[in-house]
Amino acid sequence: MEPFSFASSDSLHFPVSIRILNLEGSEPPIPFSVLVDRLDLKHTGSNQSSHSDLYATVQVWAGSKPLTVPVQTSYKSFRTERRWNEWLTLPVNYSSLPENARLAITLWDLSPTGGEGAQGHAIPFGGTTLPLFDRENQLHRGRQKCHIYRHKAADGNDDSKTPAFLRKKRVASKKGPVTSEDKNAEESDRMDALFKKHEMGEIPRVDWLDQLVFRKVEKRGLQSARPFQKAAQRQQEPQSGLDDGNELDGRRDPEPSNFVLHVEMPRFDFPVVFADHEYPPPPISSLQHLSASQSNIVLKPPPEVHFGPGINGVDDDEGYGGPLIRVYDPEVGARDNPAESKHRRLVRSQHRNGILDKDLKPNAKVRDELNLIMSYSPTHTLSSEEKDLIWKFRYHLTRNKKALTKFVKSVSWQDLAESKQAVQVLAKWTDIDVDDALELLGPTVDNSSVRAFAVERLRKADNAELLLYLLQLVQALKYEHISPQSGHEVAQDSSLARFLISRATQSFVLGNYFWWYVMVECDDGSQDQGQDNQAIYHKIAFDFMTELVKQPDGNETRKTLLRQAEWIAILSKISGEIKESNESIARRTDRVKNFLADPKNEMVTIDPPLPLPLDPSVEIIGVAPEETIVFKSSLHPIKVAFKTTSGRKYPVLFKTGDDLRQDQLVIQIITLMDNLLQKENLDLRLSPYKILATSTTAGLSQFVPSITFQSISSKFRNNPALAYLKQNNPDSHGPLGLRKETLDTFIKSCAGYCVITYILGVGDRHLDNLLLAPDGHFFHADFGYILGRDPKPFAPAMKLSKEMVDCMGGSNSEHYRQFKQYCFLAYSALRKNSNLILNLFSLMVDANIPDIKLEPDKAVQKVKERFHLELSEEDAIRTLERIMDDSLSALVPVVIDKLHEIVQHFRA
Structure with a gap:
C-alpha cells in the first residue's frame, strides 16, 4: 500500500x-x-x-x-x-x-x-x-x-x-430510456473532473495534445x-x-x-482534512468573592475522568453513538472542597476558644517549620497544612512582626466567628515593618480592620519615608471600600484615604505630589481605569481641597496648587502647538522663545514665586527664554530654564503626547533603592532625576546636564568615555589620568544602575539612553520598556557595554574588579529588601502602566525572578556575575548599537 x-x-x-x-x-x-x-x-x-x-x-x-x-x-x-x-x-x-x-x-x-x-x-x-x-x-x-x-x-x-x-440524477431509470441531454450532462461532468485532475498535476501535460483537447472541449461546451x-x-x-x-x-x-x-x-x-481545534478547559470563573487567604490560591486543575471498561468506545449494543464527551464545569473549581472545608473547621474548632491556645509554644521542629513559612516571599501560596499551623500558634506568633501577613492569609474570612477572633488577635500583634503594611493594603486584602491596622503602622512613618511610597499608596485607594456614589465623604469609608488627606494637608511637599498623583487618575478615562475609579478619585480630590481650606494656611496652599495647574496649562498649549506644526526646529524654537517672552503669558515674571510641581522645594520666579531648546524627536519636547529664588536656574523638559507614568514609576523605584542602599552605608552616587506626570499625555522631567555615550563615541575615537572625563576632570597624578573622585563616582554609579536596571528588567538599552555627566555621574534615561520587554532581539539581561568597562581600565583592571564588588554588595542589599519592592509593584498592578498592563498577573513574578530568592546569597551572586560576563561578551548588542547609530545619523 x-x-x-x-x-x-x-x-x-x-x-x-x-x-x-x-x-x-x-x-x-x-x-x-x-x-x-x-x-x-x-x-x-x-x-x-x-x-x-x-x-x-x-x-x-x-x-x-x-x-x-x-x-x-x-x-x-x-x-x-x-x-x-x-x-x-x-x-x-x-x-x-x-x-x-x-x-x-x-x-x-x-x-x-x-x-x-x-x-x-x-x-x-x-x-x-x-x-x-x-x-x-x-x-x-x-x-x-x-x-x-x-x-x-x-x-x-x-x-x-x-x-x-x-x-x-440517475442516468437511467425503469420509466424511460436514457436521453441525449442526460448523456451530454454526464459527459460534461466527466470532462470537468478530468480537467481538474489535469490542473492539479495528476494527469501529465502534453502541450500539443492539450491544445487539441481544449479546442474540442470548447466546441462541445457550446453544443x-x-x-x-x-x-x-x-x-x-x-x-x-x-x-x-x-x-x-x-x-x-x-x-x-x-x-x-x-x-x-x-x-x-x-x-x-478537517480537524477541529482542541481547546483547553475553560478558565475557572470567580463565582464568589475570594478573601485574602483565598485570593492567591492555585486554581484546581481540570478533574481527571476515568472511564470504565468499554465506555470510551463505540458500543452499539449499549446505545452509544460514539465516544463520551468530557465536560469540565468551571464552577466546581471555584468552590472549596467540602471535605477540606470540614477538615479545616474541625481542626480550628479545637483551637478557637480554648484557653490553652494562648500558652501553646512550638517545639524545635515546629519552630523551624514556622521560620521557614515566615521566610516566604509575598507571592508565595500557603498550603492548608501551613495555614492550620499558623492558626494553631497564632498567639505565640503575635511577637513576630514578620508573621502578620502570613496570619492574614491563613484566616478564612468568610467564617464570621473565625474572622471575629482573628481581629481580636490582630490587636495584640507587635509593630510591623512598612513593607508588611504595604502588603496588607494590596488587592488581596479586603478586610477593613486589617487595612486599618496597616494604616496605623504608616502613621509612624515620617514625611520623607511616606513620600517614597506615596505613588503606591494613591493606587491602593482603588482597593479601599469607597463608594463611587456621591453623598458622603470618602474619609468615612476609608481609613487610608483619611490618613493620606490628613498628612497631605499638613505638609506642602506631600500635598503637592498627592494632588498631582490624584489629578492624573482623574484624567485617566481609559476603559482599564473605569468610571467608578474616576469618580472615587474625583471625590478624594474634592475632600482633599475641602480639608485643606480648614488649615491655617490652607487657602494660600489651594491657590498655589491652582496656579500650578494654570502654569502647566500654558506650557501644554505651546508644547501642543509646536508638536503639531510642520516648521523647522529653528523656527519652532523661535516661536517658543517669543511665546515665553511675551508678558501676556505671565512666564517672564512669576510673582509671587511658584513652587515647582516637579520639585516643590524649588520656587521659580520667571523664565529665561534665551535658553529654550526644542528637541528633534517625534514629540518635540521643550527644554525651558526657570529662574529660582536661590539665584540659580532650574532646567525642565516638558513633553506632551506621551504617558510618563511608567518612567515616573521607574524613577521612584530607583530613588527608593538608592535610599535602601544608603541605609546599608552603600552610597553608589546615584542621581535619579525627577519626573512628574501631570496628565495621561503630558509631564515634566528634570533636565540634567549630560551627554549620551553615542555623542561621546562620535567625538572621541579611542576609549571615548575616559577621554570625555579626562577633558573635564584631568589629573596627571590620579588613576587613569583622572581625578580620583570622578573615577570613583563613575564606577559606583555604573554599578548601581547596572544592578537596578537588571532587577527592573529595563529594555531598549542603547548608547543614546546611557548618559554621562561631566563630574562622572552615569545614569540611564528613557524607560519605555521594563519587566524584561525589549524591542530588539537577543537583548542582554544587563546593559554593560564595552565603552563603560574601557573607562574603568578594561575587564582585567583593579577598577573593574571594584566595580563588580559594588554590584555584588548592591544586589545583596536589595535582595534583603525584596519584599518591599515586590509589594510596591503589586500595588501598581492596576495603575494602567503600559508594560504592567500587558500581563498584570505576571508583573510581580517577573521582578521576583530577577532576585533569585530560591538561591542562597552566594549562588545568587555567582548568577549575577555570570550575567555580567555574558552581557560584556555578547556580540548582538554591539551590532544593534551600530545599526542604531546609522539610523540616527540618517534621521539627523
Whole structure:
C-alpha cells in the first residue's frame, strides 16, 4: 500500500482565500413591452447590456450564521466577457473554520430604483453557496464551477436554497430510456473532473495534445449549453414557485439560470482534512468573592475522568453513538472542597476558644517549620497544612512582626466567628515593618480592620519615608471600600484615604505630589481605569481641597496648587502647538522663545514665586527664554530654564503626547533603592532625576546636564568615555589620568544602575539612553520598556557595554574588579529588601502602566525572578556575575548599537 500524506485544517494558519475568475452563460433578453411597463427593469444594468458591470462579494457562513464581514472585488469594466480574475482574502484562518463552513458568493447588479434585496443602488444579480469541505471532509482545491441563482443573494445557510453544486440524477431509470441531454450532462461532468485532475498535476501535460483537447472541449461546451440549461430547469422546478424574488414581470414563473461562476480555491501539496481545534478547559470563573487567604490560591486543575471498561468506545449494543464527551464545569473549581472545608473547621474548632491556645509554644521542629513559612516571599501560596499551623500558634506568633501577613492569609474570612477572633488577635500583634503594611493594603486584602491596622503602622512613618511610597499608596485607594456614589465623604469609608488627606494637608511637599498623583487618575478615562475609579478619585480630590481650606494656611496652599495647574496649562498649549506644526526646529524654537517672552503669558515674571510641581522645594520666579531648546524627536519636547529664588536656574523638559507614568514609576523605584542602599552605608552616587506626570499625555522631567555615550563615541575615537572625563576632570597624578573622585563616582554609579536596571528588567538599552555627566555621574534615561520587554532581539539581561568597562581600565583592571564588588554588595542589599519592592509593584498592578498592563498577573513574578530568592546569597551572586560576563561578551548588542547609530545619523 502506498503511503498517503495529508494535512489537518487546524494546523493551517493561513487566511481563507478564493479567486473569482469569470461568469459564463446568457439568458434571453426581456421583451421591450415588459420594459415599458417595468421601469425598474428598464434601468437595471444587466438588462441594458449583456456584459454590464457586476461586482462580487464573498462571506464565510457556518451554522446558518455569518462568521465574517463580506469581502468585495474591485471595480472592473467588462467588454466582451465578465472576467474578474481577482484573489480575495477573507478575515478568517483555515484553522478556525468549522466543518460546515461555506462561502456565500453574491454577484451584484446596479439599479437606480433598487428592488427586493437591494443594498443602496446594488441589487442581487445572482448568488451561490459553496461549501469549503466536501463530503469526505476534505478542503476543496482548484477550480470550481458554481451554479448561479438569478435575482437571489446567496443565503449561506446549512440547508441552502442556492447550492453551488446541483444534485446528480440517475442516468437511467425503469420509466424511460436514457436521453441525449442526460448523456451530454454526464459527459460534461466527466470532462470537468478530468480537467481538474489535469490542473492539479495528476494527469501529465502534453502541450500539443492539450491544445487539441481544449479546442474540442470548447466546441462541445457550446453544443451542450442548452441541454445543461434544461437539466438545471428540471432540478429547480420543484422549488421554483417558492420564491417570488425571481419574477421579472409579475406574470410568469421564475426560470432557472444557466449562468455559471468559475472560481478557484488555493491548491495545496497534500489534501487538507478537517480537524477541529482542541481547546483547553475553560478558565475557572470567580463565582464568589475570594478573601485574602483565598485570593492567591492555585486554581484546581481540570478533574481527571476515568472511564470504565468499554465506555470510551463505540458500543452499539449499549446505545452509544460514539465516544463520551468530557465536560469540565468551571464552577466546581471555584468552590472549596467540602471535605477540606470540614477538615479545616474541625481542626480550628479545637483551637478557637480554648484557653490553652494562648500558652501553646512550638517545639524545635515546629519552630523551624514556622521560620521557614515566615521566610516566604509575598507571592508565595500557603498550603492548608501551613495555614492550620499558623492558626494553631497564632498567639505565640503575635511577637513576630514578620508573621502578620502570613496570619492574614491563613484566616478564612468568610467564617464570621473565625474572622471575629482573628481581629481580636490582630490587636495584640507587635509593630510591623512598612513593607508588611504595604502588603496588607494590596488587592488581596479586603478586610477593613486589617487595612486599618496597616494604616496605623504608616502613621509612624515620617514625611520623607511616606513620600517614597506615596505613588503606591494613591493606587491602593482603588482597593479601599469607597463608594463611587456621591453623598458622603470618602474619609468615612476609608481609613487610608483619611490618613493620606490628613498628612497631605499638613505638609506642602506631600500635598503637592498627592494632588498631582490624584489629578492624573482623574484624567485617566481609559476603559482599564473605569468610571467608578474616576469618580472615587474625583471625590478624594474634592475632600482633599475641602480639608485643606480648614488649615491655617490652607487657602494660600489651594491657590498655589491652582496656579500650578494654570502654569502647566500654558506650557501644554505651546508644547501642543509646536508638536503639531510642520516648521523647522529653528523656527519652532523661535516661536517658543517669543511665546515665553511675551508678558501676556505671565512666564517672564512669576510673582509671587511658584513652587515647582516637579520639585516643590524649588520656587521659580520667571523664565529665561534665551535658553529654550526644542528637541528633534517625534514629540518635540521643550527644554525651558526657570529662574529660582536661590539665584540659580532650574532646567525642565516638558513633553506632551506621551504617558510618563511608567518612567515616573521607574524613577521612584530607583530613588527608593538608592535610599535602601544608603541605609546599608552603600552610597553608589546615584542621581535619579525627577519626573512628574501631570496628565495621561503630558509631564515634566528634570533636565540634567549630560551627554549620551553615542555623542561621546562620535567625538572621541579611542576609549571615548575616559577621554570625555579626562577633558573635564584631568589629573596627571590620579588613576587613569583622572581625578580620583570622578573615577570613583563613575564606577559606583555604573554599578548601581547596572544592578537596578537588571532587577527592573529595563529594555531598549542603547548608547543614546546611557548618559554621562561631566563630574562622572552615569545614569540611564528613557524607560519605555521594563519587566524584561525589549524591542530588539537577543537583548542582554544587563546593559554593560564595552565603552563603560574601557573607562574603568578594561575587564582585567583593579577598577573593574571594584566595580563588580559594588554590584555584588548592591544586589545583596536589595535582595534583603525584596519584599518591599515586590509589594510596591503589586500595588501598581492596576495603575494602567503600559508594560504592567500587558500581563498584570505576571508583573510581580517577573521582578521576583530577577532576585533569585530560591538561591542562597552566594549562588545568587555567582548568577549575577555570570550575567555580567555574558552581557560584556555578547556580540548582538554591539551590532544593534551600530545599526542604531546609522539610523540616527540618517534621521539627523
